[in-house]
């Protein structure tokens with residue numbers, strides 16, 4: 381039977397409160413690329429994450445995924461990068477890293493038995509999200525989902541980061557951010573030029589394509605920022621007591637964590653955030669055809 385997506389144990393914390401949260405560990409001998417990323421459980425066999433977490437020579441046996449409360453990692457059967465992801469595509473134009481279509485799906489080698497600490501999040505344009513939004517199954521469209529979840533406005537959302545105490549990860553903390561999807565969108569995107577790797581780019585829209593959602597900065601309120609280790613994690617919108625993923629954390633302007641990661645203290649005490657510290661997330665509404673194709677046999681009923 382279809383388990384309800386996007387349900388959390390509200391009165392609990394950490395993994396029970398974010399049961400779709402997964403950790404991805406990539407072991408590689410001295411290669412480049414990422415060692416750790418985040419991801420979300422989206423069905424019994426699939427994890428959604430960022431494509432840039434993997435390098436060309438990462439094979440399934442080098443990837444370990446931990447889900448729920450279990451310390452025992454799941455085996456990985458295969459990795460599917462979005463076909464249009466190409467980090468080196470604009471190198472010839474002085475853009476060292478290009479994150480368009482920065483999404484990937486990991487197929488696990490073992491089915492996930494859902495529990496209170498391991499449950500899937502809702503994806504846009506699926507029947508599960510129609511139910512979560514309490515809309516009629518027969519007439520609700522993907523466009524209705526987009527109009528409801530990503531209106532032209534500043535949209536309240538959150539991402540989840542590890543919170544550490546003296547270098548030990550002791551929990552998960554939700555970081556509230558606003559998606560600038562209206563008059564503040566342009567300024568949010570323009571601040572990408574403050575990233576050291578994009579400083580001499582003339583047209584920032586070359587790197588910030590229409591496939592990104594933009595968060596961060598101080599207007600209308602001070603938003604927390606992502607760290608490199610948050611790559612692949614979800615940008616989530618809560619509707620009553622249901623959670624729908626609308627983005628995948630792709631890249632940011634300032635890596636506010638550096639080595640020590642995010643502490644659990646009140647985020648606002650962190651002084652390092654500036655008006656131009658922005659974060660960019662792949663908008664899942666822009667990759668629905670790919671999601672639909674890859675997740676065809678997962679019983680998610682895309683609409």
Ligand SMILES: Cc1cc(Br)c(Nc2ncc[nH]2)c2c(Cl)c[nH]c12
Nearest residue numbers: 606607608611630631632633634635
């Ligand atoms: C989540 C995340 C991913 C990556 Br990749 C980063 N690095 C970067 N962004 C552009 C080019 N390289 C950052 C930074 Cl910096 C902050 N958060 C990040």
